[in-house]
Amino acid sequence: MFKLSDEGLKYVKNELTRYEVKQSAIIRCLYRAQDENGGWVSPDVISHLSAVMEIPSAQIEEVATFYTMFNKTPVGKNHIQVCVTLTCGMLGGRELCDSMMKEAGCKKTGDVSPDGLFTFSKVECLGSCDTAPMIQINRDPYTENLNTEKGLELVRKLRTAGGAGASGKGH
């Protein structure tokens, strides 16, 4: 069963008093719990948060399922989110995603690669269209101005780095 670390609990307690109403803390607490749970929001994350925050689990689940940045299924150490909207779509974002996925050993978006290091998602506009095509790894600052060659190199580099994740910070 998922349980927040002591530090995580402290974080949640602090968030609960940060805003006018305590349910405003749900998003940040979900991020925290997702990070501590290896990158996804499992059903027991929701029940644990519900108990800790004293907010009905339905309300937390509602938020967790509405917003795309909460992963409802497990993801690899590097969750690679490739922008495919409009400009990135025009300038090769979709092709980039497909080549990187192939190199990483993922058959389709949402899959975790056999080595557990990668999951790919095609995401909507990330607001960096002048550096298209671009990606976001986990919640790190963006990786921009990519092409197929650079994308493949990045996958190889992340594989060599092993479990550390792009920034070494995890999700």
Place this chain on the structure above:
Amino acid sequence: MAEIKYLSEHYAKPEYQTLDGYKKFGGYEMLAKALKMEPQKIIDEVKASGLRGRGGAGFATGVKWGFLPNNGEPRYLLCNADESEPGTFKDRVMMERAPHQLIEGMLISAFAIKSNKAYIYIRGEYMGPAAILEKAIAEAKAAGLIGKNILGAGFDCELDLYLGAGAYICGEETGMISSLEGLKGQPKLKPPFPAVQGYLRKPTIVNNVETLAAVVPIIRDGAAGYRKYGTEKSAGTKLFSISGNVNKPGTYEVPLGYPLMDLINIECGGLKPGRKLKAVVPGGSSAPVLTAEECKTATLDYECLAQLGSMLGSGAIIVIDDSNCMVDVLSTISHFYHHESCGQCTPCREGTGWMERIIHGIVHGHGSEGEVDLLLKIADNMKGRTICALSDAAALPVLSFVTKFRDEFEYFIREKKSKVRGGQIYAQISH
């Protein structure tokens, strides 16, 4: 006329990110000046400046502020930093380069509208700018610029950063308020407008990042000084996000009324050699597309683009050259709106799905005769029938792409392949 660095004067200086660096170039002097003014005088000045909302709707900022009821209830100021309209990235640049400019603009605005609590709602993906803003907020707090009795003027204002988690709809002001309340980011029926009943049903003003930052030079130069740039109905300068098939994509600040083709050819270095302009989306993905012919006379202001049947929107310009298949480009836009519909209203929830499935079918070579007209009919039925504008925003690109580039859609349906690139577009080569 050319690029004018009015708001963005110091953006190239890395030190401008820090409180000390910002102060070196006059930072927070306008806050000090504003705190000595009558709040109503500030609202009047903003009204007279002609500043219009830079997030997309273009509503007069001072007029919006004037809608606040005088009922003694606490008021909230909410900065819309959810920047999610495809093609738009100028707010990110502003927050990264000049976080204190936004904070100063917000504090002046909060003082003007008599609010003691302000939030910046930033999209969850913007972790880079969020970190920069959090640092800047902490610096400002430590320096007594946020909190109690700011600069000894007796004005209290708290300012906090709220993180979204991936939802385009939270850029809609009532959707943003729902999200800030800890709910799904679904828009609410208007009226009541947020100025009357917003966050926690209290009077709330929601303004875009660029709008709030522009309040700083308005205090410095006055309404008349601000009006030195732009046109009568489109006053001031604006930051444009330009991307797509140009040599130098990026963020450029020009006076409103600036010719679109000059921005493309001069500031952005034109198109790649051998390429011809096919179309431009002038104001973010929701803005109806312009043909190359229409671009010739287009100027970047609210009036001209409205006359051309499009809109200035968020100032996101996507340049499309002749190597692109318009059916393919529209397929990414329609996928976006279907993904981002919040699901409350049937015309939007179902309509965006129908449109995406039909266009998806066409690009995969499964289109059938009559689907071009079917798309137009669906789009027409989605306009003006929902709680918020997402449904219209999804319908407008379909209507304009299909109407202005109908031959490409009909060719694709007939020949089962694209009219451009010898049919080699993504959907056709990826399977």
